[in-house]
Amino acid sequence: xxxxxxxxxxxxxxxxxxxxxxxxxxxxxxxxxxxxxxxxxxxxxxxxxxxxxxxxxxxxxxxxxxxxxxxxxxxxxxxxxxxxxxxxxxxxxxxxxxxxxxxxxxxxxxxxxxxxxxxxxxxxxxxxxxxxxxxxxxxxxxxxxxxxxxxxxxxxxxxxxxxxxxxxxxxxxxxxxx
Amino acid sequence: xxxxxxxxxxxxxxxxxxxxxxxxxxxxxxxxxxxxxxxxxxxxxxxxxxxxxxxxxxxxxxxxxxxxxxxxxxxxxxxxxxxxxxxxxxxxxxxxxxxxxxxxxxxxxxxxxxxxxxxxxxxxxxxxxxxxxxxxxxxxxxxxxxxxxxxxxxxxxxxxxxxxxxxxxxxxxxxxxxxxxxxxxxxxxxxxxxxxxxxxxxxxxxxxxxxxxxxxxxxxxxxxxxxxxxxxxxxxxxxxxxxxxxxxxxxxxxxxxxxxxxxxxxxxxxxxxxxxxxxxxxxxxxxxxxxxxxxxxxxxxxxxxxxxxxxxxxxxxxxxxxxxxxxxxxxxxxxxxxxxxxxxxxxxxxxxxxxxxxxxxxxxxxxxxxxxxxxxxxxxxxxxxxxxxxxxxxxxxxxxxxxxxxxxxxxxxxxxxxxxxxxxxxxxxxxxxxxxxxxxxxxxxxxxxxxxxxxxxxxxxxxx
Numbered sequence: 001x002x003x004x005x006x007x008x009x010x011x012x013x014x015x016x017x018x019x020x021x022x023x024x025x026x027x028x029x030x031x032x033x034x035x036x037x038x039x040x041x042x043x044x045x046x047x048x049x050x051x052x053x054x055x056x057x058x059x060x061x062x063x064x065x066x067x068x069x070x071x072x073x074x075x076x077x078x079x080x081x082x083x084x085x086x087x088x089x090x091x092x093x094x095x096x097x098x099x100x101x102x103x104x105x106x107x108x109x110x111x112x113x114x115x116x117x118x119x120x121x122x123x124x125x126x127x128x129x130x131x132x133x134x135x136x137x138x139x140x141x142x143x144x145x146x147x148x149x150x151x152x153x154x155x156x157x158x159x160x161x162x163x164x165x166x167x168x169x170x171x172x173x174x175x176x177x178x
Numbered sequence: 179x180x181x182x183x184x185x186x187x188x189x190x191x192x193x194x195x196x197x198x199x200x201x202x203x204x205x206x207x208x209x210x211x212x213x214x215x216x217x218x219x220x221x222x223x224x225x226x227x228x229x230x231x232x233x234x235x236x237x238x239x240x241x242x243x244x245x246x247x248x249x250x251x252x253x254x255x256x257x258x259x260x261x262x263x264x265x266x267x268x269x270x271x272x273x274x275x276x277x278x279x280x281x282x283x284x285x286x287x288x289x290x291x292x293x294x295x296x297x298x299x300x301x302x303x304x305x306x307x308x309x310x311x312x313x314x315x316x317x318x319x320x321x322x323x324x325x326x327x328x329x330x331x332x333x334x335x336x337x338x339x340x341x342x343x344x345x346x347x348x349x350x351x352x353x354x355x356x357x358x359x360x361x362x363x364x365x366x367x368x369x370x371x372x373x374x375x376x377x378x379x380x381x382x383x384x385x386x387x388x389x390x391x392x393x394x395x396x397x398x399x400x401x402x403x404x405x406x407x408x409x410x411x412x413x414x415x416x417x418x419x420x421x422x423x424x425x426x427x428x429x430x431x432x433x434x435x436x437x438x439x440x441x442x443x444x445x446x447x448x449x450x451x452x453x454x455x456x457x458x459x460x461x462x463x464x465x466x467x468x469x470x471x472x473x474x475x476x477x478x479x480x481x482x483x484x485x486x487x488x489x490x491x492x493x494x495x496x497x498x499x500x501x502x503x504x505x506x507x508x509x510x511x512x513x514x515x516x517x518x519x520x521x522x523x524x525x526x527x528x529x530x531x532x533x534x535x536x537x538x539x540x541x542x543x544x545x546x547x548x549x550x551x552x553x554x555x556x557x558x559x560x561x562x563x564x565x566x567x568x569x570x571x572x573x574x575x576x577x578x579x580x581x582x583x584x585x586x587x588x589x590x591x592x593x594x595x596x597x598x599x600x601x602x603x604x605x606x607x608x609x610x611x612x613x614x615x616x617x618x619x620x621x622x623x624x625x626x627x628x629x630x631x632x633x634x635x636x637x638x639x640x641x642x
Contacts, residue, residue, distance in 0.1 A: 009336030014395060018341045021391035025348055028383035031280040032376065039371025047354035048347060051321060052328055067439070081417065083439050088448055095315055095452045096459070100475045102367040111366055113497045115490065116614065117480045125474040129459065 059094070063087065080148045085141040089133035096126055222331035232326040235435035236442050238423035240412055242430060243400035244446060245320040250393060252313045257386050259306035263546060264379055266291040266299055266627050271575055271589045277375045284383055293597040296624035300544040304464035307548025308457055310360050315452030317353060319445060326430060342395065345388050352385025364547040365477055403427075417441040466542070466552030478549035486607035487615055489551040490543075492628065495613040499583035500634050502613070509618050509636075511602075515570035516641035522569060528618050532604060534559045534567075539599040545628040556622045558603035561595045570640035577641070578621055581634040588630045590623070595640075599624045602635060 008015060033040050067083060102108045103122040112119050222228050269276040270288045278285075292298065327346075334340045356378065363374045370377055420438040423431045440448070462473030473479025482488040511531060514523035536557055543551040565573040573595055580586030594600055603622045604611060611617040616633025623631055 007336070008338050010338035014338055015341070017391045017394045018345055021345050021348070021387045022341075024387035025352075025384045027282070028284060028380045028387070031278070031282070031284075032380035032384075035376070036371040040377075043358075043371055044351045044355055047358060048351045051354050052325065052350070056322060056325060081439070084417075084444065084448075087440070088451065091448060092452055092455055095318075096455070096475055099311060099314055099361055099456060100365070102362060102365040103475070103477060108365050108367045110497075111477065114366060114493055115477070116494055117478075117482070117490075121480065122475060129455075129474060 055098075059091075078145055078148075079152075080141070080144045082141065085137045089130070089137040092133050093126075093130040096129060100126065218332050218334075220332075226326070226329040227331045229326070229429065229432070230434040231329075232432050233434055233436040235420060235422040235432060235438045236440065236445055237323055237326065238431040239399060239403040239428050240423060241442050241445060242320065242323045243403040244409070244442075245316060245323060245449070246396065246400055247404070248316050249313065249320055252309060252316065253389060256306060256310055256313070257382070257389075259302050259309075260378075260382055261287065262302050263306055263627075265289060266302070267630075268589070268591050271591060273577070273589055274587050275589045277373060278379055281379075284379075290591050290593055291626065293593050293600065293624045293626060296541060296599070299625045299627065300464070300542060300550050303544055303546055303548045304461075304550070307360070307364060308461050308464060310357065311456040311460055312453040314357060314361075314456065315449045317357065318452075319449040321350065323445075324430065330429065345391050348384060348388035349392050352381060352388055355381050356385050399428075413443045413446075415441055415443065417444060460548075463549040466550050470552075476549070477547065478545075486609040487612045489554055490549060491614050492545060492547075493582075493633075495617075495634070498581075498586065498634065500581055500613065504581050504636075505613070505618050505634065511619060511635065512637040513564060513568040514637075514639050515565075515568040515573070516639055528604070531559055531602070531619065534563060537598070537601060539601060539622075539624075541599060541622055541624055543622075543628045543631055544625075555607050556601055556603040557605040558601035558619070558622070560598060561590070561600040561602060561621070562598070564602060564638060565595055565640050568638070568640045570642060573640035573642060575641045577637075577639040578632045578635055579637040579639075580632050581636050585629075586632055586634070588632055590621075590626075590630065594623050594626060594630075597624055602638075 005012065066086065070082075097104060100122065103111065103119070104126045105123075106119045108119070111117070225231060265288050267275060267277075268291050269278060269281070270285065270290075334343070359370050359374060359378050359381065362368070362370060363378070368374065417438050417440055420441045422435045425431055425433065458472070459474050460476035460479070462469040462471065463476040463478040470479055471481055478490045482490060510525035510527060512523055512525050537560055538555060538557045540553045540555050542553045561576070565571060565576065574592045576590050576595055578588055578590060590600075601622045602619050603616075604619055606615060611620060616635070619635045620633040621631050621635060
């Protein structure tokens, strides 16, 4: 028993849970897949690839590019960290687009025929909501900036200590893999 | 949420035969044979396969556990409301009601869907669809938090690891598949391979199988992390004080963390704000009334006007291919009961139907897509009166057929026939039905899937 556990690499309950999972998933898939094997495989595998290897790298690169570009081009940045005031409205706007793009981009040709509703407002609604999100974020940032300037002397101290903290981190990075 | 596309000093690959002294391989020391070593060197290839590639300091078991716990609750509700939604179509009545005749054991729980309370279906679908939308950002955050696992090195450690990775493929593929098909279906963009009903049902079972296994395997870690990791303590930490979790807390913790740009509570707030925004911009289509206009990004959020016929529809007479001649004065309702033979079939004119006792009820049409028309006042003949007239006083089922070219048929259950609010309606809100609302006659049922409220009815076959 112990040898089997060691060869398998985990507790037998682990195997039991996974076998139950494959049995149920296999039973359901056996009803689904034979109807359109290629289409369903493409959709299922495409779902994983589309998210893990397309969507996520894209938004990670976008986020990193903004951070890097602004850091290099604007060395005198304000005291209050700004990235989340950009990241949150942009992220929320992108989320709305991700969920509602068939309506926003009018890809659903039968929508108007079926519902008697106009397909036009969605793009404008999305733009308006996006504008509102950035506006709210800008106002919130302005308020934070003002508060920070009023309390300027202690704020600068904390900034310096933050920079030291980052430098320490950098040294740690070097050490960890040296 | 930035990751290590920025090559840090840690990303420089060392000589393959000289691993650093601080690195300890996480797999048991055993010299693999040459082929395995060639295909799967002990030293991970450069890029995402190295732990140092992943630099966000907030990644780690705490964030993953909290998001996992939220999804555990949310997806459980989605699954239960999904099963109820499936049952509400009464697929066990067979025939045209059953789009999934191969369901076998997966229909083990089916029951005759109740028509009382009449809000049950509306609430069920509203919760299923709106909660599904709300969980999109939570799911995205959860997947972001565990992405380094996709690039684990070595990719396969032992049979347990291999099987678990297959189950994770079903978990992630199933989750994205279910969310994608659901979200595309409510926007009527039918690009998926086959009937939505079939895909979403079987796909849901594939997903839930992997979900339950994953919950069983990971619950101990999540509970341990949150018990010792201080759920509330971490929620008080701002960005400046956010530090990576201890390196022995698992492979999600970065070995070369960048400076924090967001706190863990910030990530949760970000995902939560996304969830609230999606709900706020769509819930109005389920609630109706003046709140409908708040559903700025939902398929049925537009105001349709204030006339008696101005409420949401999902198929127009033109789209259904209704020929106006068929609904004019020559229209007849054919009534028959299955037991009495074809000779017993007889027809009724609209005038004859209007001469029968008329009843008025206030009911909403609620779509599987999560939206509702809100309550409208319907006037017509009770279905149970039509059953008696057809000679099947104790009818157990009725097949309702429409003039619609495709679809538009359903088998209704005894409960749906016998409910005193179930009508063959001729008027709505005091006006004669318009063509788009099903003139000359339509079925209206309390608490049933909208698609069973058959429009342009032409024939009803009662059976026992």
